[in-house]
Amino acid sequence: MEDTIVEVNYGPLKDLIGVWKGDKGMDVSPESDGIEENPYYETITITTDGDTSVTNAESQKLSTLHYRRLVRRKSNNNIFHDQTGYWMWDAENNVIMHSLNIPRAVSLLAGTKLSENNFKNGKLSFEIEAGIDNKDWGIIQSPFMKQKALTKNYKLKIEIENGKLKYEETTLLDIYGKEFEHTDTNELTLQ
Numbered sequence: 001m002e003d004t005i006v007e008v009n010y011g012p013l014k015d016l017i018g019v020w021k022g023d024k025g026m027d028v029s030p031e032s033d034g035i036e037e038n039p040y041y042e043t044i045t046i047t048t049d050g051d052t053s054v055t056n057a058e059s060q061k062l063s064t065l066h067y068r069r070l071v072r073r074k075s076n077n078n079i080f081h082d083q084t085g086y087w088m089w090d091a092e093n094n095v096i097m098h099s100l101n102i103p104r105a106v107s108l109l110a111g112t113k114l115s116e117n118n119f120k121n122g123k124l125s126f127e128i129e130a131g132i133d134n135k136d137w138g139i140i141q142s143p144f145m146k147q148k149a150l151t152k153n154y155k156l157k158i159e160i161e162n163g164k165l166k167y168e169e170t171t172l173l174d175i176y177g178k179e180f181e182h183t184d185t186n187e188l189t190l191q
């Protein structure tokens with residue numbers, strides 16, 4: 001029998017495919033005695049590798065992209081944030097989903113329903129969120145992290161236009177006895 005090649009409709013995800021690089025990154029992260037500010041550069045590689053068209057429970061169809069994000073400190077070129085997961089799109093309901101795994105034993109699934117307001121003049125912009133009390137979009141973390149460095153909420157605002165991608169990411173932590181807004185921003189260009 002001949003293999004059938006199915007064209008995957010990536011919808012809004014199609015603008016994400018490729019290798020993105022940006023060197024205007026700024027990280028604000030927690031320290032026991034205050035905050036740390038780290039200028040950074042990063043590469044985000046978003047591919048159609050793997051099972052890019054998935055059917056769940058014989059009914060929900062997802063288009064999927066795999067990504068890997070490697071972030072390096074400008075001061076010493078060492079990787080200090082490593083993240084992987086998937087971008088997923090449910091065409092029927094126009095829902096976009098983002099899974100995020102980091103090697104601190106923290107994972108989450110963020111998502112949102114898109115509307116035509118998210119596409120204007122060739123620009124795609126949207127915000128996704130996950131939270132420990134959010135019934136749809138949750139966060140999983142190890143017992144140690146729950147006790148010592150709890151991720152309470154995660155928000156990603158993203159704008160994509162003509163091969164340029166900008167984001168603002170806010171991870172709300174409960175660490176060292178207080179709440180801390182751990183933030184990251186950058187602008188990237190499609191290579």
Ligand code: HEM
Pocket residue numbers: 027029030031036038040071080081100102104106108149150151154169171173175182184
């Ligand atoms: C550009 C992206 C990011 C960078 C550069 C970054 C970097 C950092 C740095 C420097 C720290 C302070 C502790 C240390 O020096 O290792 C930290 C702490 C932390 N980050 Fe991030 N981070 C990023 C994104 C995220 C994201 C997306 C999450 C989860 C959703 C996250 C979760 C945490 C947690 C839970 C801690 C507390 C652990 C601790 O300080 O011991 N980070 N991050």
